[in-house]
Amino acid sequence: MKKEDFYFRVYEVVGRIPKGRVTTYGAIARMLGEPQRSRMVGQAMHYASFYTEVPCHRVVNSQGRLVPHWDQQRTLLKMEGIHFKENGFIDLKVHFWEDAGV
DNA sequence: GACGTGACAGCGC
DNA sequence: GGCGCTGCCACGT
Numbered sequence: 211m212k213k214e215d216f217y218f219r220v221y222e223v224v225g226r227i228p229k230g231r232v233t234t235y236g237a238i239a240r241m242l243g244e245p246q247r248s249r250m251v252g253q254a255m256h257y258a259s260f261y262t263e264v265p266c267h268r269v270v271n272s273q274g275r276l277v278p279h280w281d282q283q284r285t286l287l288k289m290e291g292i293h294f295k296e297n298g299f300i301d302l303k304v305h306f307w308e309d310a311g312v
Numbered sequence: 313g314a315c316g317t318g319a320c321a322g323c324g325c
Numbered sequence: 326g327g328c329g330c331t332g333c334c335a336c337g338t
Contacts (some may be wrong), residue, residue: 213335245321246333251334252319259319269313269319277319 216242217254221261223309227268231307232300234272241309274300277297 211217214250219242227233235251255277258264267286270276276298278282284298292305 222317236322239321247335248320248333249318250320250334255319266319271319272321280319281317 211242211244212243213250215242216247216250217257220251220254221258221264224258224264224266224269226309227265227307230305232268232270232274232287232292232302232305233307233309234270234274234302236272237306237308238269270300270302274302276300 220238223238224233224272235248235255236245238251239245252271255266255269258266267277267283268290274295276287284294286288287300288294292300295301300312
């Protein structure tokens with residue numbers, strides 16, 4: 211698929227993340243059928259800064275770590291009810307979410 | 313057109 | 326479980 215369409219799909223999936231839940235870049239890439247493009251998902255999020263409707267703060271990496279240089283994300287997720295571990299990572303075992311259909 | 317960089321993931325040590 | 330290396334694709338210089 212076209213990269214532009216790929217980004218759009220990413221925003222769509224991210225927009226479906228329920229409140230109080232989070233997902234990973236790899237998971238989103240898999241939902242779109244292209245697990246190798248996990249980095250493109252991250253890049254899409256970078257560009258998503260333009261789309262305020264996209265809750266990109268609910269997207270973390272496979273380690274449950276938050277986005278670097280964006281401390282506010284931690285606060286935003288706390289408001290969502292996300293529980294953080296001592297190391298500052300999110301407990302994916304609890305808040306991980308994945309959309310079955312696309 | 314080529315090189316370097318980056319909101320990542322997966323595997324090996 | 327934490328750290329490091331490799332593969333990936335797109336974008337900026």
